[in-house]
Amino acid sequence: MKKLLATILVLALALALCIPAFAEEPTKLTLILRGGTYGDVIKACLPAFEAEHNVTCEVLDLSFDELHSKIALNAPNAAGEYDLCMVDGSWMAEFTANNVLANLSELGYSFDDDIIPATTAICKVGDDIYLAPYFGNVTVMLYNKQLLADAGYAPEDVDTFAKLKDIAEKANAAGKKGFLIRGGSGDNIVSDFIPHLLVHGGWVIDENNQPTVNTPEFKAAFEDYIALYKLGGTLDKDDIVAAIDNGDAALGQGWPGWYVPTADSNASYFVIPTKLDDADTPKNTSMYGVWTIGVCENSQHKELAYELLKYLMDPDVLLSTVDLGGVPCRYSSLQNADVLAKFPHMAIVCSALETGVYRPVIEQWAEFTEILGQEMDTVIQGVKDMDKGLADAQSALEMLMM
Amino acid sequence: MGSKRITGMTIIKGIVCAILLIVALFPIYWIVAMAIRPTSEMTGHISVIPHALTGEHFKQLFIEKGFGSSIVNSLQTTLISTMISLVIGLCTAYIISRARFRMFIKKPLTYWILLVRVLPPVAFTIPLYTMFSKLNILYSRIPVILACILINIPLIIWFMISFFQDLPVDIDQSAQIDGATEWQLFTRIILPLVLPGIAAISMLSFMYAWNEYTYSIIFVQTPRNYTVPLTLAVLNTEDNLTNFGLVAAGGVISVIPITLFVIFAQNYLISGLSSGAVKE
Amino acid sequence: MKRNALTNGRASDASERAFPRLMIAPTVLVMAALTAYPLVFTLIYSFTDYQYLKGTDAAKFVGFKNYVMLFNNTYFRQAVLNTVKFTLLAVILEMVIGLLIAVFIKSLKKGQKVMRTLLLLPYLLPTVTVALSWRMMLSANYGIVNQVLESLHLPVYNWFMDIKTAFGTVLLIDVWQNVPFVFLLLYASLQGVSTNQYEAAMIDGANVVQQFFYVTIPNIKSGIALCALLRTIDTFRLFEKVNILTGGGPAGTTSTITQFLYNYGIKNLKFGFGSCGAIVMTVLVLILSSFYIKRAIH
Numbered sequence A: 001m002k003k004l005l006a007t008i009l010v011l012a013l014a015l016a017l018c019i020p021a022f023a024e025e026p027t028k029l030t031l032i033l034r035g036g037t038y039g040d041v042i043k044a045c046l047p048a049f050e051a052e053h054n055v056t057c058e059v060l061d062l063s064f065d066e067l068h069s070k071i072a073l074n075a076p077n078a079a080g081e082y083d084l085c086m087v088d089g090s091w092m093a094e095f096t097a098n099n100v101l102a103n104l105s106e107l108g109y110s111f112d113d114d115i116i117p118a119t120t121a122i123c124k125v126g127d128d129i130y131l132a133p134y135f136g137n138v139t140v141m142l143y144n145k146q147l148l149a150d151a152g153y154a155p156e157d158v159d160t161f162a163k164l165k166d167i168a169e170k171a172n173a174a175g176k177k178g179f180l181i182r183g184g185s186g187d188n189i190v191s192d193f194i195p196h197l198l199v200h201g202g203w204v205i206d207e208n209n210q211p212t213v214n215t216p217e218f219k220a221a222f223e224d225y226i227a228l229y230k231l232g233g234t235l236d237k238d239d240i241v242a243a244i245d246n247g248d249a250a251l252g253q254g255w256p257g258w259y260v261p262t263a264d265s266n267a268s269y270f271v272i273p274t275k276l277d278d279a280d281t282p283k284n285t286s287m288y289g290v291w292t293i294g295v296c297e298n299s300q301h302k303e304l305a306y307e308l309l310k311y312l313m314d315p316d317v318l319l320s321t322v323d324l325g326g327v328p329c330r331y332s333s334l335q336n337a338d339v340l341a342k343f344p345h346m347a348i349v350c351s352a353l354e355t356g357v358y359r360p361v362i363e364q365w366a367e368f369t370e371i372l373g374q375e376m377d378t379v380i381q382g383v384k385d386m387d388k389g390l391a392d393a394q395s396a397l398e399m400l401m402m
Numbered sequence B: 001m002g003s004k005r006i007t008g009m010t011i012i013k014g015i016v017c018a019i020l021l022i023v024a025l026f027p028i029y030w031i032v033a034m035a036i037r038p039t040s041e042m043t044g045h046i047s048v049i050p051h052a053l054t055g056e057h058f059k060q061l062f063i064e065k066g067f068g069s070s071i072v073n074s075l076q077t078t079l080i081s082t083m084i085s086l087v088i089g090l091c092t093a094y095i096i097s098r099a100r101f102r103m104f105i106k107k108p109l110t111y112w113i114l115l116v117r118v119l120p121p122v123a124f125t126i127p128l129y130t131m132f133s134k135l136n137i138l139y140s141r142i143p144v145i146l147a148c149i150l151i152n153i154p155l156i157i158w159f160m161i162s163f164f165q166d167l168p169v170d171i172d173q174s175a176q177i178d179g180a181t182e183w184q185l186f187t188r189i190i191l192p193l194v195l196p197g198i199a200a201i202s203m204l205s206f207m208y209a210w211n212e213y214t215y216s217i218i219f220v221q222t223p224r225n226y227t228v229p230l231t232l233a234v235l236n237t238e239d240n241l242t243n244f245g246l247v248a249a250g251g252v253i254s255v256i257p258i259t260l261f262v263i264f265a266q267n268y269l270i271s272g273l274s275s276g277a278v279k280e
Numbered sequence C: 001m002k003r004n005a006l007t008n009g010r011a012s013d014a015s016e017r018a019f020p021r022l023m024i025a026p027t028v029l030v031m032a033a034l035t036a037y038p039l040v041f042t043l044i045y046s047f048t049d050y051q052y053l054k055g056t057d058a059a060k061f062v063g064f065k066n067y068v069m070l071f072n073n074t075y076f077r078q079a080v081l082n083t084v085k086f087t088l089l090a091v092i093l094e095m096v097i098g099l100l101i102a103v104f105i106k107s108l109k110k111g112q113k114v115m116r117t118l119l120l121l122p123y124l125l126p127t128v129t130v131a132l133s134w135r136m137m138l139s140a141n142y143g144i145v146n147q148v149l150e151s152l153h154l155p156v157y158n159w160f161m162d163i164k165t166a167f168g169t170v171l172l173i174d175v176w177q178n179v180p181f182v183f184l185l186l187y188a189s190l191q192g193v194s195t196n197q198y199e200a201a202m203i204d205g206a207n208v209v210q211q212f213f214y215v216t217i218p219n220i221k222s223g224i225a226l227c228a229l230l231r232t233i234d235t236f237r238l239f240e241k242v243n244i245l246t247g248g249g250p251a252g253t254t255s256t257i258t259q260f261l262y263n264y265g266i267k268n269l270k271f272g273f274g275s276c277g278a279i280v281m282t283v284l285v286l287i288l289s290s291f292y293i294k295r296a297i298h
Helices: A002-022 A037-053 A064-074 A089-097 A117-123 A145-150 A161-173 A186-199 A216-230 A237-245 A302-313 A315-324 A337-342 A346-355 A365-380 A386-401 B002-036 B056-063 B067-097 B106-118 B122-135 B142-166 B169-177 B182-193 B195-211 B228-235 B244-254 B256-279 C002-006 C009-045 C065-072 C074-107 C112-124 C127-137 C144-151 C166-190 C195-203 C208-219 C221-236 C240-245 C257-266 C271-297
Strands: A029-034 A057-062 A084-088 A132-135 A140-144 A177-182 A233-235 A249-254 A267-271 A291-295
Touching: A029 A037, A029 A064, A029 A302, A037 A057, A037 A084, A037 A132, A037 A302, A037 A315, A057 A064, A057 B228, A064 A084, A064 A089, A064 A186, A084 A089, A084 A302, A089 A117, A089 A291, A089 A365, A117 A132, A117 A346, A132 A302, A140 A145, A140 A237, A140 A346, A145 A161, A145 A249, A161 A177, A161 A216, A161 A249, A177 A186, A177 A216, A177 A237, A186 A216, A186 A365, A216 A365, A216 A386, A233 A237, A237 A249, A237 A267, A267 A346, A291 A302, A302 A315, A315 A337, A337 A346, A365 A386, B002 B056, B002 B244, B002 C074, B002 C112, B002 C127, B002 C166, B056 B067, B056 B244, B067 B106, B067 B142, B067 B182, B067 B195, B067 B228, B067 B244, B067 C009, B106 B142, B106 C009, B106 C271, B122 B142, B122 C009, B122 C257, B122 C271, B142 B195, B142 C009, B169 B182, B182 B195, B182 C009, B195 B256, B228 B244, B228 C127, B244 B256, B244 C127, B256 C112, B256 C166, C009 C271, C065 C074, C065 C271, C074 C112, C074 C166, C074 C221, C074 C257, C112 C166, C127 C144, C127 C166, C127 C240, C166 C221, C166 C240, C195 C208, C208 C221, C221 C271, C240 C257, C257 C271
Parallel strands: A029 A057, A029 A084, A177 A233, A177 A249
Antiparallel strands: A084 A291, A132 A291, A140 A249, A140 A267
16 A cells, blocks of 8 residues: 555656656747637638748637636736737727737738728727738628528528518428527627617617617517517527528528538528618618737737738738638638639628628627626526616616716 | 345345446546547437547547647646645644644634635635736746645645544654654654555545636636646637537546546545545 | 754754744745735725726725625626525535435445445546536537437427526536535445444334434434535535536526626626625625534534
8 A cells, every 4th residue: 555655656746847847938929819710710821920930829719708808817917928819899999998909000000902991990099000800700690591492582582680580480380490599698699689789770879888778779679589589599609500500490690700601501691681671771780790810018029929910911811711711801802703603602791891880899898798698688588577677787787888 | 035025125226226327427428428439420310329439539639739738737737736735734734733732823724724625716816816917927837736735735734634633642752752853753653654644635636636627717828838627618618519529538538537546546535535524 | 844854952952843833834824825815905906996907006995886786786696596596406405315325325235335436436527527528418409418308209408598497407417416425425424323223223113214314314413414514615606517508697597606706707807896796705605614614623
């Protein structure tokens, strides 16, 4: 028994002492990215850059919430751990107000004409550029081809929310899920709902940045949204994609990064309808979720990180990401003849990127969605009635925005 | 009649045992089964027993996801923190257990240690993070090591006190008559006598440090410091969920140390866990 | 310390006196640095509007505002209720199941040791791994559980997202993981019950159930109490499983106090508010564990 113990102790000691010797040298650049396709396309571009600049890049790919908190937690440290970071447009205000991001204009960056102008709006404070639009994420409507055909629609015909509901009802009657909504964190819930709000002419804040979630528009949109939810269910992102792909569900809102449709895939997507019904006038209902890239203010390798950013934004490099599921915010990629031949939906994405609506640029957006999402979730799940839920959300948000 | 009833009872007991084992072990089996089957077998109708075996997930895990370095990190933080907390904890437990050392600080310290055992980690994470940030050590593995030490010291002290107390004081006295210094008495005589206790609590400490997640998720910044639970949690984020094989392969690796302990040293492990009840 | 040991004779008197101090010093230092400082820091900043990105210098004293906001927050109250409900249910279930298994295993003539080891495994697994495994099994699309239920024509659920099932599912997983601990502790206590008592009870004509209630239970009372206390304290702090499996949703039905603090204090970087929550949580745990501490000190 003693022998066994002694052996274990000695082994443990030896291991503990030896391992630090193996500790690798710190890598030069650390990238903190959104996991999934968004980060994967960047990773695919790295080897060439690493070879050219003789650096090694380390990548941390995280979920939405964790990406936000990790970048923020790292920001006040004197010597930052991260060099290049991926930033959701909606965090822009908070990050620039607190000196998280390096001023790219000062480093010498400027936008060229090839970048879709609308996507650069969130990247600037005044004339100073802090971020570069990297991944053109804009909400689209995922659909199952078979179920859509069964309901008697062609994708290009679905131009009103009334038709969405009709499809969902028909699919539901056929024993399938009609319309899927996204559950989970506050941001998921709010983002999923925003197009419905837009088509009803509502918005989450007014021009003075005061919340407007207890308005007749919001309520009407929310009621329609819940009616759609009742024809389907609430799922995780991956389950939404899987359910639509395998024919369990007809419709669900998604992002291009989730699914790469091909000619013989079971599912595809179309632009979110712009009208309530045929009598309605069209509105902008596509919501941006552009993933931007920036350099951390406390990066220890600012120059090199800036080089990497320029390299990643290069038209040719961006074009090469399309095959991997990338959606560059550049005309040269999205209107490229070869790309369009292979991925016809890129034309849809391109027009959506030109006309989409941003999430509000307010410093408290992360908290805003947490509060609103939570209240909406309670209403969707039937715990609170709508009037109470929206009134609670309104007063909590008013306190937040005070 | 009697023998028949016994057989009846035996069968029933056998069935109950089988049910218990299935309930307890199926999730573990499942993670193994998912790790070794090809991705094509993970969609649609999933069979309980994999039809084909593959090592692709493990290969991918190590080559693409750099799981090897997570294992090294985990081993390093776990072993270093266990060592340090053992040394510190044993010394303190010994002093507390011996009435002849009279110190004002003993009683408050005992209370304090117990408090730390029960307080929620969330009370410590924020200030510790800002503290580490000011000390500029967040780039290193020190924060996680310290967190594991914080978790383990109270456990070790609390566990070892009763072991030391069980040793008769005569041993101390006769050793001192023989002219042994306090340090000699402690290292040469007392410690060897409580080796089984040390073995048990080392294993437990190792386990808690190896499984540590709550502090690490906040403290660890860079991928090169990621520990196994953290890497696993990242693999499990929304965007990777469909990659069941990878997640499962990582899960299988994460349970290896515990499995080894159970196979080779289960008595120590079990005595470590059950000491609370027996010693009361 | 080693130096002291090597010196000999009278010269070592001073070092002999220093011995206990030196032995205890590391613990005191570590505890002061890693717990006393943080607790004081947390207490102070719980009265400020400290926002992490703005830094401690910008934090302003706001009195009891955080505390008022916290207690007025319906989701915090919901989290407290959830935590209490979860703790009560989990501990009761774990105790009952654990005790039954312990008694059952004790009654086996063969294989006690093997069963004990195998049944213990769930407790030893990393929580993250446990969460992953269950998440796979309960996945709405590719989960084995729904597949089995479907083939039996039973209703299937989207376990972690359905308000009817999420709480129960997390509870079940936590119970699954912690029953072995209860079982092991109670099994160890059972070893201390002498067979004479059972024989005496049998002579008095007590059946198995009566033996259980009049012999087994009274004999392991203290073991049961200790075990329940330990489980209560640990369950009350539940975080990892919830954070990985549901993040507190749907509609806050699985939100525990710690998860609430993580979502509204740490994730939002509102450390002032988070600190206030941490203090409240600390006080609650202290009240809960005062029994345990009192007991343990004696």
